Amino acid sequence: MLPINDTTVMTEGGAVDTLALWQRISELEARVAQLESSPAQDTEDRLAMVVFSGDLDKAIAAFIIATGAVAMGLEVSMFFTFWGLSIVRKKQHKVYAGKNLLEKGFTAALPGDSLGMGISQMNFFGAGSKVIRKLMRDHEVTSLEEMMSLAQEFGVRLVACDMSRELLGIREEELMDGMEAGGVATFIGDANRAKITLFV
Amino acid sequence: MLPINDTTVMTEGGAVDTLALWQRISELEARVAQLESSPAQDTEDRLAMVVFSGDLDKAIAAFIIATGAVAMGLEVSMFFTFWGLSIVRKKQHKVYAGKNLLEKGFTAALPGDSLGMGISQMNFFGAGSKVIRKLMRDHEVTSLEEMMSLAQEFGVRLVACDMSRELLGIREEELMDGMEAGGVATFIGDANRAKITLFV
Amino acid sequence: MLPINDTTVMTEGGAVDTLALWQRISELEARVAQLESSPAQDTEDRLAMVVFSGDLDKAIAAFIIATGAVAMGLEVSMFFTFWGLSIVRKKQHKVYAGKNLLEKGFTAALPGDSLGMGISQMNFFGAGSKVIRKLMRDHEVTSLEEMMSLAQEFGVRLVACDMSRELLGIREEELMDGMEAGGVATFIGDANRAKITLFV
Numbered sequence: 001m002l003p004i005n006d007t008t009v010m011t012e013g014g015a016v017d018t019l020a021l022w023q024r025i026s027e028l029e030a031r032v033a034q035l036e037s038s039p040a041q042d043t044e045d046r047l048a049m050v051v052f053s054g055d056l057d058k059a060i061a062a063f064i065i066a067t068g069a070v071a072m073g074l075e076v077s078m079f080f081t082f083w084g085l086s087i088v089r090k091k092q093h094k095v096y097a098g099k100n101l102l103e104k105g106f107t108a109a110l111p112g113d114s115l116g117m118g119i120s121q122m123n124f125f126g127a128g129s130k131v132i133r134k135l136m137r138d139h140e141v142t143s144l145e146e147m148m149s150l151a152q153e154f155g156v157r158l159v160a161c162d163m164s165r166e167l168l169g170i171r172e173e174e175l176m177d178g179m180e181a182g183g184v185a186t187f188i189g190d191a192n193r194a195k196i197t198l199f200v
Numbered sequence: 201m202l203p204i205n206d207t208t209v210m211t212e213g214g215a216v217d218t219l220a221l222w223q224r225i226s227e228l229e230a231r232v233a234q235l236e237s238s239p240a241q242d243t244e245d246r247l248a249m250v251v252f253s254g255d256l257d258k259a260i261a262a263f264i265i266a267t268g269a270v271a272m273g274l275e276v277s278m279f280f281t282f283w284g285l286s287i288v289r290k291k292q293h294k295v296y297a298g299k300n301l302l303e304k305g306f307t308a309a310l311p312g313d314s315l316g317m318g319i320s321q322m323n324f325f326g327a328g329s330k331v332i333r334k335l336m337r338d339h340e341v342t343s344l345e346e347m348m349s350l351a352q353e354f355g356v357r358l359v360a361c362d363m364s365r366e367l368l369g370i371r372e373e374e375l376m377d378g379m380e381a382g383g384v385a386t387f388i389g390d391a392n393r394a395k396i397t398l399f400v
Numbered sequence: 401m402l403p404i405n406d407t408t409v410m411t412e413g414g415a416v417d418t419l420a421l422w423q424r425i426s427e428l429e430a431r432v433a434q435l436e437s438s439p440a441q442d443t444e445d446r447l448a449m450v451v452f453s454g455d456l457d458k459a460i461a462a463f464i465i466a467t468g469a470v471a472m473g474l475e476v477s478m479f480f481t482f483w484g485l486s487i488v489r490k491k492q493h494k495v496y497a498g499k500n501l502l503e504k505g506f507t508a509a510l511p512g513d514s515l516g517m518g519i520s521q522m523n524f525f526g527a528g529s530k531v532i533r534k535l536m537r538d539h540e541v542t543s544l545e546e547m548m549s550l551a552q553e554f555g556v557r558l559v560a561c562d563m564s565r566e567l568l569g570i571r572e573e574e575l576m577d578g579m580e581a582g583g584v585a586t587f588i589g590d591a592n593r594a595k596i597t598l599f600v
Contacts, residue, residue, distance in 0.1 A: 018218055018418055024425050025224050031432050032231050039595065040240040040440040045392060050598070052461055054521060057282055061252055061399075064363075068384030074392065082457055083521050102531060102538075121254060121283050135302060135367045163464075167535045184468030191596045192445060192474065195239065196391045198250070198399040199461075199598040218418055225424050232431050240440040245592060257482055261452055261599075264563075268584030274592065321454060321483050331502060335567045338502075395439065396591045398450070398599040 046075040048191035049198045054083030054111065055120040056129045056144065060136075062200045063147040069196070070154040077190040078151070079182065081161035084200075085168060086111045088148075088160060088176050095174050103169025110168065114144055152178050159186050246275040248391035249398045254283030254311065255320040256329045256344065260336075262400045263347040269396070270354040277390040278351070279382065281361035284400075285368060286311045288348075288360060288376045295371050303369025310368065314344055352378050359386050446475040448591035449598045454483025454511065455520040456529045456544065460536075462600045463547040469596070470554040477590040478551075479582065481561035484600075485568060486511045488548075488560060488576045495574050503569025510568065514544055552578050559586050 035041070047069045051062050066076045080088050091113045096104055111117045119128040136143060142150070152158065159182040160175050172181065180186075191197045235241070247269045251262050266276045280288050291313045296304055311317045319328040336343060342350070352358065359382040360375050372381065380386075391397045435441070447469045451462050466476045480488050491513045496504055511517045519528040536543060542550070552558065559582040560575050572581065580586075591597045 018221065018421075021218075021221055021418065021421055021425060024429065025221060025228065028228055028425065028428055028432060029224065031436065032228060032235070035235050035432070035435050035441075036231065038441060038443070039445050040243070040443040041235075041238060043238070043240040043243065043440070043443065043595070045239045047388075047391075048596075050461070050465070052458065058252065061250070061282060064384050065250070065387070069388050072385060072388050072392075074388070082461060102535060105531075131302060131305075132367070138302075139363075139367055141363060141367065163539075163541060167532070167539055167541065184464050185472060187465070188447075188469050188472050188474070188596070191447075192472075193595075195243070195393075196248075196388070196397045197596045197598060198397060199600050200252075200399050218421065221418075221421055225421060225428070228428055229424065232428060232435070235435050236431065240443070241435075241438060243438070243440040243443065245439050247588075247591075258452065261450070261482060264584050265450070265587070269588050272585060272588050272592075274588070331505075332567070335502060339563075339567055341563060341567065395443070395593075396448075396588070396597045398597060400452075400599050 042193045043195055044075060044193050045073060046077070046190065046194040047196040047198070048077045048187065048194040049079065049200060050187060051078055051080045051084035051087065051200050052082050053120070053200055054086040054117055056114070056117040057119040057121070057132060058200050059084075059087045059114065059117065060132070060144050060147075062198075063144060063151060065198070066156055067147050067150050067154065070151070070156060074196070075157075075194075076151070076154075077157040077159065077187075077194070079159045079161060079187040079190075080179075081164045082168070083110075085160060085165055085170055085175070086117055087114050087144075088158065088179055089113045089170070089174055090176055091115065093174055095171050099169050106169050110170075114148070148176075157190070242393045243395055244275060244393050245273060246277070246390065246394040247396040247398070248277045248387065248394040249279065249400060250387060251278055251280045251284035251287065251400050252282050253320070253400055254286040254317055256314070256317040257319040257321070257332060258400050259284075259287045259314065259317065260332070260344050260347075262398075263344060263351060265398070266356055267347050267350050267354065270351070270356060274396070275355075275357075275394075276351070277357040277359065277387075277394070279359045279361060279387040279390075280379075281364045282368070283310075285360060285365055285370055285375070286317055287314050287344075288358065288379055289313045289370070289374055290376055291315065293374055295374050299369050306369050310370075314348070348376070357390070442593045443595055444475060444593050445473060446477070446590065446594040447596040447598070448477045448587060448594040449479065449600060450587060451478055451480045451484035451487065451600050452482050453520070453600055454486040454517055456514070456517040457519040457521070457532060458600050459484075459487045459514065459517065460532070460544050460547075462598075463544060463551060465598070466556055467547050467550050467554065470551070470556060474596070475557075475594075476551070476554075477557040477559065477587075477594070479559045479561060479587040479590075480579075481564045482568070483510075485560060485565055485570055485575070486517055487514050487544075488558065488579055489513045489570070489574050490576055491515065493574055495571050499569050506568050507570075510570075514548070548576075557590070
């Protein structure tokens with residue numbers, strides 16, 4: 001009578017074999033436990049990005065991607081390292097006091113803030129950046145600095161790499177407010193649960 | 201008699217406790233539903249790439265990776281933005297008419313097509329590109345333009361970033377046939393289900 | 401008596417309906433099988449990185465990320481291609497014999513090893529690299545070459561791209577010991593099961 005053709009669950013009399021059911025459930029529990037503990041389960045709707053470059057055009061691309069991802073419901077973490085630290089410096093806030101010669105040299109040579117950054121191609125000694133910024137205004141595209149404010153407002157995690165900050169002689173107080181200090185472990189931790197990982 | 205040592209499924213009389221089975225099944229259903237709705241389940245064998253650079257060598261690397269991924273059964277999406285748009289311009293098809301001064305400037309300064317692109321290191325005013333292209337012919341490596349045709353044939357999704365196209369004053373008709381127009385949301389949408397994400 | 405309110409498992413008499421249990425188990429088995437065969441299940445705690453750039457600063461960033469990831473328990477694969485091959489050349493081991501003119505030219509123009517590499521910004525004809533290396537010593541940061549040894553010791557998979565090695569006229573014997581030869585398929589294979597993928 002029963003529409004069962006899987007013989008493992010039938011006793012000879014035709015009734016459902018509850019012992020077989022018990023065995024199948026035990027197997028299922030083991031398989032589900034394995035799935036639950038698989039690395040895939042740590043994955044989140046998250047984007048983790050290393051921002052290594054200090055070029056204005058790449059910084060713009062990075063923040064367009066970051067704010068776009070937030071708008072689509074992803075968590076976003078940005079790790080600023082090496083030249084990328086120029087992007088997140090306070091405006092007009094270079095500090096020379098108490099730095100050694102090399103650090104002072106870097107402080108002088110590096111852009112003081114995002115407004116001083118060049119572009120990766122066709123920079124022409126800074127003219128290229130001015131053109132890009134003008135084009136963005138003309139086309140009513142949100143400026144880099146506005147996108148950075150938006151990112152902070154939207155809860156993007158902004159982390160400054162401690163080691164490269166110290167290497168380049170940049171003080172924590174020279175960075176924008178709201179920055180978090182971190183190291184490579186902070187990046188790997190977020191990246192290993194992120195669906196999108198990028199090096200810019 | 202029964203080889204069951206899990207007491208939760210045994211009644212006092214030694215028979216399988218079907219109520220306990222029912223409870224374990226209900227728990228399993230909840231756990232499986234949670235696994236099915238986890239972010240990991242959106243993941244596909246897919247590669248999503250931002251092509252930001254307009255350097256010949258990086259474009260070659262991007263298309264070697266893209267066509268290699270397709271050959272291995274992955275879906276591939278490429279998002280051309282900023283200087284990367286130079287790669288996907290129609291050959292010898294610069295348009296000046298109806299553009300303002302800045303747009304005309306960019307049209308003149310940017311490579312007209314992939315054949316005019318330089319390389320990221322050792323370019324020596326274009327000699328480097330010629331060397332790379334000659335070396336590829338000598339070693340019978342598929343040229344960039346052939347790889348691009350292959351990519352289109354193989355169903356690679358080629359998306360041109362609307363915003364940067366407009367910023368740089370490039371018209372849609374200046375791009376290769378078969379390009380799709382899109383924005384950052386197009387990239388995030390594909391990247392958030394891709395196993396491989398790259399920024400080139 | 402039984403605290404069951406799911407009618408599908410109750411017979412009219414109030415006992416657990418084992419046929420219904422059997423059906424729910426069969427459904428669960430199908431759903432679990434689907435989860436087990438989903439692309440997400442290939443995902444590992446793994447980082448796969450293309451190292452395209454031959455800049456010292458990017459190489460340092462790449463190896464900081466790679467050794468950091470290993471320290472956190474991830475498997476790591478690094479694919480050296482194009483200019484990135486300079487990083488993994490044996491120290492002071494340029495080979496000219498048996499190369500054609502173009503290959504000899506590349507051999508002369510490319511850095512002979514990681515010690516000869518410049519940096520991506522503020523290189524000032526090599527002074528920038530020296531400054532970075534001095535700063536790293538001053539701050540007791542592990543040097544690039546030490547990080548490379550550590551990476552090998554920790555079991556990082558180091559793959560040299562065959563095709564670009566041949567294009568640039570670099571012989572296998574010019575590369576560090578312990579390098580693996582591979583192609584784009586080697587990268588895609590590892591990247592498609594890696595949680596973190598980067599293009600440096």
